[in-house]
Amino acid sequence: MNREMAKLRKDPTIPPSAATVTTSTATAFPVSPRLGNAESRANGPRHRTSPKGAGARAASMAAASAASVASVSTTNSASSAATTAASSTTGTTGTATIGGTGLGVGHSSGNTGALASGSSVGLRNGHRQHTSSSSSGMGGGQRRSNNLGNNNTFKFDTNGALWALSASPDFSMVAVVGRDVLKVLSVNENGAEELVNLKTVGIRNNFAGSMDVKWGPTSGRDAKIATIGTNGPIVIWDVGTHNKIDRTIKEHTRSVNRICFSPQDPNLLLSASSDQTVRLWDLRQRDRPGLVMETKDTVREVQFNPVSMNDIVAGYESGNVQRWDLRNLSTSEKKFMAHMGFVTSLDYHPSGRFLATGGRDRTIKVWDMEDEKKREIHTIPTIQYTSKVQWRPHKPYHLAASFKDESTVQVFDFRRPFVPLHILTQHDKDATAVLWKDSDVLWTVSKDKTFASTNIKGQPLSADLLPSGKAAMNCYGQLAFTVSGKGSYDSFEKDLVPWAGKTNAKSVALDGSSEPTIYRTRQTGGVFDCELFNHEAFIYCAQNYLTEAGNVRNACEHNSNIAWQANRFRDSQTWTSLKLFYSDMAESALVVSQVEAASSEATAASKQKDGQVPDEGEENLDDLDMGQSKPTVPSLFAIKVSDAPVKRNWSHDDTIRNLLEYYAEQGDVQMCVTILLVLADEKELPEFSRSQQWFGSYIDLLSRFKLWSVATAVSQACKDPAIHTMNQDSTTIHTACSSCMKPILTRAPSSSGFWACDRCRKVLSSCSVCRKTVRGIFVWCTQCSHGFHLQHAQEWFSQSAECPTGCGHQCFPEMLKVQQEQEQQQQQFYHHHQQTPDDDMAYDSVHYQHPRPLHPHQEQVSYPGHRHSRGGEAQEKGSSPLPFST
Amino acid sequence: MNQVTKFDGSHEDLIHDVAFNYYGNRLATCSSDQKIKVWDYNESDGIWESSSAFKAHSCAVLKTSWAHPEYGQVLASCSFDRSVIVWEESYHDAAKKWTAVATLRDGNGTVQDVEFAPNHLGLRLAIVAADGLVKIYEAMDVTSLAHWTMIDSFAVGEGPSKDEEGNHCLSWCTSKFTTQMMVVGCAKDHVAKIFRQDPNNKWQACEILGGHGGVVHDVSWAPNMGRSYHLIATACKDGHVRIFKLTDDNQGGAMSGGWTRKLFIVTCIADFADHNAEVWRVEWNVTGTILSSSGDDGKVRLWKATYTGDWKCMSVVSAEDGPNAFQR
Structure with a gap:
C-alpha cells in the first residue's frame, strides 16, 4: 500500500498543487502509533518534540531545513519518507490503534485522492514549526482523517461522543475525551490520527471516559494530562514516558466539573467541584491535600489568569463569578453576579484583564476584571447557552463558542454582537468544546464522535448569508425600505461603520485602545410616501360612484363627473363614452368630441406621470376651451364614436370586453367592477369569466381602505352568488340578553323578537340616554357595555367623560382633558352602518366580555362580511363583539 | 404629510424584513438584533411611530408576516434559531404588548421564510426551513392561537441545504x-x-x-x-x-x-x-x-x-x- 502511495506522489497526474511544492519543505505525516510494547512507546511523545533517529525523519528534517527544495528532491524525500514509513509500519504490527477508526487511507480510490491532495498541501505548509517538530512518526498517512479540501480543515472520527479536548503545548497532539473515549490524537494540517488510546488503562481503573481533559504546560518527557474520570476522581496521566496513571486525586467529595493547569507552573492544577470547593493541587506534593477555596455554591468553572499566576477565577452555579488571589484566600478579590442561572463557561482574555463568561441565561458577557464596577462591558445573546468559550488568539474582539444542544460552533466579534462572524457547521450533532490551535484554525469536538479542525479563513461570513435590505409598499402608496451598501466593502467593515452617535457607556475596548469604537450597520431605511398609488382618488371614487344598475345614463354621467373631480380624466372619458353607448339616443358628435377633447388634453397633461393624475387637473378644467382643444392623444373610443353614430341596438361586446381587459391589466378593478355593476341590467352585456376575481379583488381593496360600507354595497349589488353571499358566509352572531344572558331566539313563535328579553322582559339594546330601544346604528362602550343612539352618544360625550347611566365608568376619558374633535369621538365606539335602511330589525346588544379585549383603535372589527367564522366555535361561545345580526 | 420616517439606529444590526399589515397602517421590521419593531402610522402627523419593540428570537430574525386583521393583531416571525413564533398584541393599561402565543419548532435548521396564507384559506401559515421542507400550519382555534397543527408538509427539492448553500423562500x-x-x-x-x-x-x-x-x-x-x-x-x-x-x-x-x-x-x-x-x-x-x-x-x-x-x-x-x- 505504501508503495502505491509512493507511486502516487511521483505520478504526474497528481493535482496541480503537488507541482507547486517547490518552495516548501517536506514533512512526513507524524504517526507513531502508541503500541502495547515498550519499544514503540519509547518512540512516544518525548521524541516528538526533539525528533531524531529514524531515517525518514532525518529525510524530512533535511528537507525542512532547505529553504527551497526542487520539486524532484521534494518528491524524493517524500517518497523516501513513505518508503521508510512502510518499513516502520511493518515493524509495528498489532498496534493498539488498529481497528480504531476505519478511516484508513489508500484502500479506496476516493481516500487515495484525498491523501494525494492532502499530502501536497501538507508539503507546501510544512515549514510550520510545530509540524516539523512533530514529524517524528512513520506511517505515511495511515489512518489519516478525512480532509475536507481546505488546509487545516478536516474531520476525524473517534468512535465515541466527545465532550472535551485539550492540546499539547505545541499543538501537535490533542487529547479528546468523552463518556467512553480517552484518546490522544496526533494532528497536523492535513488530518489527525489516533496516537494513544488510554481507555484500556482507564478501564482497569474503573473508568472508560472523562468529563474534562487538560494537557499540562510541559511537553516531552514531563508531558502530563489531567482528566476527570467518569467515576469521579481527577486522574493525572504521565504520557511523556509511559501511558500510565501518575496520580489519582480523590479528595473531592462530589463530582469535579472542571480542571485547569497553571500556564506558568506546570505543577499547579485547579479543580472545580460540586462539593462547593475549588482546590489547588501541587502535583509534586502527593501527600499534601490541596489548597481549598470554599463557598456555598457548586463550582462549575475555574481558570487561571494567563498573565498573573496568583489570580484565579471561578464560576458558580448561582451565576456568581468570583476572583481569588492564591496568596490570600480569606477574601475573594472580586465577586459579582454574572448570569441568571449558572455559569457554564468562562475564559480569560489573553490580556489577562478581561473575562468572558457564558451563562445559562443564554448570553456571553465580558467583564473588566480591573474595574471595580460589577457591570459587563459587552454582551452577546446566543442561540443556546454556551458549553465552552475561548478567545481567539491575536484577535482581541473574537471569541469562539460551542453551545448546549447545538451542532454549530460560532465565532463572534464583540463589535457586532448579534451577527456571528462565522457559523461553522462541521458537526452533525452537538458540538461540545472548542479550542483555537492558532488564530485561524479552530479545533472542535462533538457528540457526533468527531474531532474537527476548521480553518476559518475559508469559511463564509455569516453576514453574507443575511439579506441586506427589503422594500415593501402599502396600499397608500408608501414605500418602506431598508438598503445597505454592502457590496463595496470587504470583511468586517463592509456592513458596519464606526458610529459617532450615542455611545454605549459600558463598552470598553478589548484591544487595548483607550476608546472603544462603536459600530453600526451601514444600512439605512425608512418609510416615505412616493405616490405609487393615488389612494385619495380611489377612495373618493369608491365612495361616490353610483353603482346601481337600471339608469345607465344617469349613473355614467354621475360617475364621469366623479372621476373628473378625482382627476381621473381617462376614467371620466370612459364613463362619458359608456353613457353614449348605452343611452337611448345617440348624443351629438359635438358632445362626443368635446368630451374627448377635454379628456384628451387632461390625459396629455397627465401623460408624464404614466397615467397618474396630476394635481393641477382641476385648473385644467377651468382653463379648458372646448373649441380650441384638439385631441392630441388617441383616446380609447375616439374612432368608434366618430366612425359610427351610436345606436342603442349596436353591440358593444368587443368594446366592453376590451375596456374591461384594459382596466384589469392596469390592476384597476375599481373601474371593472363599477362598470359591470352599472351595466348589470344591460341585456347585451357579455359574460366575463373573471368577474368574480374582479369583484373579489375590489372588495379586498376596499377593505384595505376600511371602506366597509362600500364593500358591502358592492357585494350586495353583485349578482354572482359567490360574491353576493360573501357577507353571509359563516357570519353568525349569537345574541343574548344583556341582563339575564338568555339567548334571544327571534324565530320562536312566542318570542317578543328583538324588542325585549323573553325571560326578564327587559327592553333590549336600549339607549342609555333616552331609554328607548335603539334601531339602526347602535354604539356602545366596550368597557362598561352601555349603549346609545349614535347621536345621543355624541351629544353626551361632548359634554362629559362619564357614562350617562351613572355606572361611574369613564367611557371617554379624553373628555377630561380637551374637547375632542368629532372624528376622534367616533373612533371611540364601534359603530355599524345598517346595511339595508329599510330593515326593520333592531340590533341586539351582546355584552359578552370578549376573551381578547379589543382596543378602541383596533380596526380588526367592523365589517361583517370580512369576519368569517373559522370553525364556528368562536361564535358559539358568543365571543363575537359585533352588535349586529344578519 | 409626506414626511419621511427613518429607521436609522432603530435596530442594532441589519434589518432583514419590513412588512406592512393588511391595511398598510402598521409596519413590522425585524433584524439581526433579534428584535421585532412595530411601527404605527400617525395619520394626523403623517409619520410612523415606533409602538413596540421586543426581543423575538435568540438569533437573527429573518422574516416576519402579518396575519389578516380579522384574527387580531398577529405576527409570525422566523429565525436562525430554528423556530417560528406567532405573536399577538395585547393591551394592558393602554400599553401595547406583544406576546408569543405559539412557538413552532420542529424543523431541522434555520427557518428561512414564513408567510400567512391568504385570508380565504383561514388562519394558515406556511414555513420553509433549511431542511427543504415546506410546512403548512393551521390555527385550530382562532380565538386562542396557541395550538397550531401541521396540515401539510412537502419537500421542495433534493434534501436539505446548508445555510451557506442558500436559502429557501x-x-x-x-x-x-x-x-x-x-x-x-x-x-x-x-x-x-x-x-x-x-x-x-x-x-x-x-x-x-x-x-x-x-x-x-x-x-x-x-x-x-x-x-x-x-x-x-x-x-x-x-x-x-x-x-x-x-x-x-x-x-x-x-x-x-x-x-x-x-x-x-x-x-x-x-x-x-x-x-x-x-x-x-x-x-x-x-x-x-x-x-x-x-x-x-x-x-x-x-x-x-x-x-x-x-x-x-x-x-x-x-x-x-x-x-x-x-x-x-
Whole structure:
C-alpha cells in the first residue's frame, strides 16, 4: 500500500498543487502509533518534540531545513519518507490503534485522492514549526482523517461522543475525551490520527471516559494530562514516558466539573467541584491535600489568569463569578453576579484583564476584571447557552463558542454582537468544546464522535448569508425600505461603520485602545410616501360612484363627473363614452368630441406621470376651451364614436370586453367592477369569466381602505352568488340578553323578537340616554357595555367623560382633558352602518366580555362580511363583539 | 404629510424584513438584533411611530408576516434559531404588548421564510426551513392561537441545504378563485418551483421557473386582481430580477377538469441585471402593478409595466443619499 502511495506522489497526474511544492519543505505525516510494547512507546511523545533517529525523519528534517527544495528532491524525500514509513509500519504490527477508526487511507480510490491532495498541501505548509517538530512518526498517512479540501480543515472520527479536548503545548497532539473515549490524537494540517488510546488503562481503573481533559504546560518527557474520570476522581496521566496513571486525586467529595493547569507552573492544577470547593493541587506534593477555596455554591468553572499566576477565577452555579488571589484566600478579590442561572463557561482574555463568561441565561458577557464596577462591558445573546468559550488568539474582539444542544460552533466579534462572524457547521450533532490551535484554525469536538479542525479563513461570513435590505409598499402608496451598501466593502467593515452617535457607556475596548469604537450597520431605511398609488382618488371614487344598475345614463354621467373631480380624466372619458353607448339616443358628435377633447388634453397633461393624475387637473378644467382643444392623444373610443353614430341596438361586446381587459391589466378593478355593476341590467352585456376575481379583488381593496360600507354595497349589488353571499358566509352572531344572558331566539313563535328579553322582559339594546330601544346604528362602550343612539352618544360625550347611566365608568376619558374633535369621538365606539335602511330589525346588544379585549383603535372589527367564522366555535361561545345580526 | 420616517439606529444590526399589515397602517421590521419593531402610522402627523419593540428570537430574525386583521393583531416571525413564533398584541393599561402565543419548532435548521396564507384559506401559515421542507400550519382555534397543527408538509427539492448553500423562500398565490398554489425558491437547486394542490389535496410541483444563475433569494407572487395571467417575481444571487408570466395552458387539459401536471405556460417576460449585485428581496404592491427589488448595491428599484407591456425601472431609491434621494 505504501508503495502505491509512493507511486502516487511521483505520478504526474497528481493535482496541480503537488507541482507547486517547490518552495516548501517536506514533512512526513507524524504517526507513531502508541503500541502495547515498550519499544514503540519509547518512540512516544518525548521524541516528538526533539525528533531524531529514524531515517525518514532525518529525510524530512533535511528537507525542512532547505529553504527551497526542487520539486524532484521534494518528491524524493517524500517518497523516501513513505518508503521508510512502510518499513516502520511493518515493524509495528498489532498496534493498539488498529481497528480504531476505519478511516484508513489508500484502500479506496476516493481516500487515495484525498491523501494525494492532502499530502501536497501538507508539503507546501510544512515549514510550520510545530509540524516539523512533530514529524517524528512513520506511517505515511495511515489512518489519516478525512480532509475536507481546505488546509487545516478536516474531520476525524473517534468512535465515541466527545465532550472535551485539550492540546499539547505545541499543538501537535490533542487529547479528546468523552463518556467512553480517552484518546490522544496526533494532528497536523492535513488530518489527525489516533496516537494513544488510554481507555484500556482507564478501564482497569474503573473508568472508560472523562468529563474534562487538560494537557499540562510541559511537553516531552514531563508531558502530563489531567482528566476527570467518569467515576469521579481527577486522574493525572504521565504520557511523556509511559501511558500510565501518575496520580489519582480523590479528595473531592462530589463530582469535579472542571480542571485547569497553571500556564506558568506546570505543577499547579485547579479543580472545580460540586462539593462547593475549588482546590489547588501541587502535583509534586502527593501527600499534601490541596489548597481549598470554599463557598456555598457548586463550582462549575475555574481558570487561571494567563498573565498573573496568583489570580484565579471561578464560576458558580448561582451565576456568581468570583476572583481569588492564591496568596490570600480569606477574601475573594472580586465577586459579582454574572448570569441568571449558572455559569457554564468562562475564559480569560489573553490580556489577562478581561473575562468572558457564558451563562445559562443564554448570553456571553465580558467583564473588566480591573474595574471595580460589577457591570459587563459587552454582551452577546446566543442561540443556546454556551458549553465552552475561548478567545481567539491575536484577535482581541473574537471569541469562539460551542453551545448546549447545538451542532454549530460560532465565532463572534464583540463589535457586532448579534451577527456571528462565522457559523461553522462541521458537526452533525452537538458540538461540545472548542479550542483555537492558532488564530485561524479552530479545533472542535462533538457528540457526533468527531474531532474537527476548521480553518476559518475559508469559511463564509455569516453576514453574507443575511439579506441586506427589503422594500415593501402599502396600499397608500408608501414605500418602506431598508438598503445597505454592502457590496463595496470587504470583511468586517463592509456592513458596519464606526458610529459617532450615542455611545454605549459600558463598552470598553478589548484591544487595548483607550476608546472603544462603536459600530453600526451601514444600512439605512425608512418609510416615505412616493405616490405609487393615488389612494385619495380611489377612495373618493369608491365612495361616490353610483353603482346601481337600471339608469345607465344617469349613473355614467354621475360617475364621469366623479372621476373628473378625482382627476381621473381617462376614467371620466370612459364613463362619458359608456353613457353614449348605452343611452337611448345617440348624443351629438359635438358632445362626443368635446368630451374627448377635454379628456384628451387632461390625459396629455397627465401623460408624464404614466397615467397618474396630476394635481393641477382641476385648473385644467377651468382653463379648458372646448373649441380650441384638439385631441392630441388617441383616446380609447375616439374612432368608434366618430366612425359610427351610436345606436342603442349596436353591440358593444368587443368594446366592453376590451375596456374591461384594459382596466384589469392596469390592476384597476375599481373601474371593472363599477362598470359591470352599472351595466348589470344591460341585456347585451357579455359574460366575463373573471368577474368574480374582479369583484373579489375590489372588495379586498376596499377593505384595505376600511371602506366597509362600500364593500358591502358592492357585494350586495353583485349578482354572482359567490360574491353576493360573501357577507353571509359563516357570519353568525349569537345574541343574548344583556341582563339575564338568555339567548334571544327571534324565530320562536312566542318570542317578543328583538324588542325585549323573553325571560326578564327587559327592553333590549336600549339607549342609555333616552331609554328607548335603539334601531339602526347602535354604539356602545366596550368597557362598561352601555349603549346609545349614535347621536345621543355624541351629544353626551361632548359634554362629559362619564357614562350617562351613572355606572361611574369613564367611557371617554379624553373628555377630561380637551374637547375632542368629532372624528376622534367616533373612533371611540364601534359603530355599524345598517346595511339595508329599510330593515326593520333592531340590533341586539351582546355584552359578552370578549376573551381578547379589543382596543378602541383596533380596526380588526367592523365589517361583517370580512369576519368569517373559522370553525364556528368562536361564535358559539358568543365571543363575537359585533352588535349586529344578519 | 409626506414626511419621511427613518429607521436609522432603530435596530442594532441589519434589518432583514419590513412588512406592512393588511391595511398598510402598521409596519413590522425585524433584524439581526433579534428584535421585532412595530411601527404605527400617525395619520394626523403623517409619520410612523415606533409602538413596540421586543426581543423575538435568540438569533437573527429573518422574516416576519402579518396575519389578516380579522384574527387580531398577529405576527409570525422566523429565525436562525430554528423556530417560528406567532405573536399577538395585547393591551394592558393602554400599553401595547406583544406576546408569543405559539412557538413552532420542529424543523431541522434555520427557518428561512414564513408567510400567512391568504385570508380565504383561514388562519394558515406556511414555513420553509433549511431542511427543504415546506410546512403548512393551521390555527385550530382562532380565538386562542396557541395550538397550531401541521396540515401539510412537502419537500421542495433534493434534501436539505446548508445555510451557506442558500436559502429557501416562498410566496402564496393570493387568488381566491384558483386552487391553492405557492411558489417556492429551492436553495441549492437554483430554481423556483410552483406547487399546487392536486385533487387529493397533495401539494405537487407543477412548474419550474428556471434560468437562474444562482440561489433564488426571494420570490413574490403578484396579487392577481382578475388578470388573465399570473406574475411571479424572483430575486436571485446572480444579480438579476426576473418576472415570470404564467398564462393558462388551455391545451394542457386544465379546462377539462382533470388535474394535470402542466397548468401554465411559463414565460420569463423581464430579466433585469440593473442591481449588478446580489438581489435579496422582491415584493409587489397591492395591485400587482409595481414591483420593488432591493439588492446589495444599496438601491431599491421599482419596476412597472408600460402601456405596451414592457417592464421598466420607474425609480431608484438609493442608500447613500437616504430616502430623500428618491428619484422619479
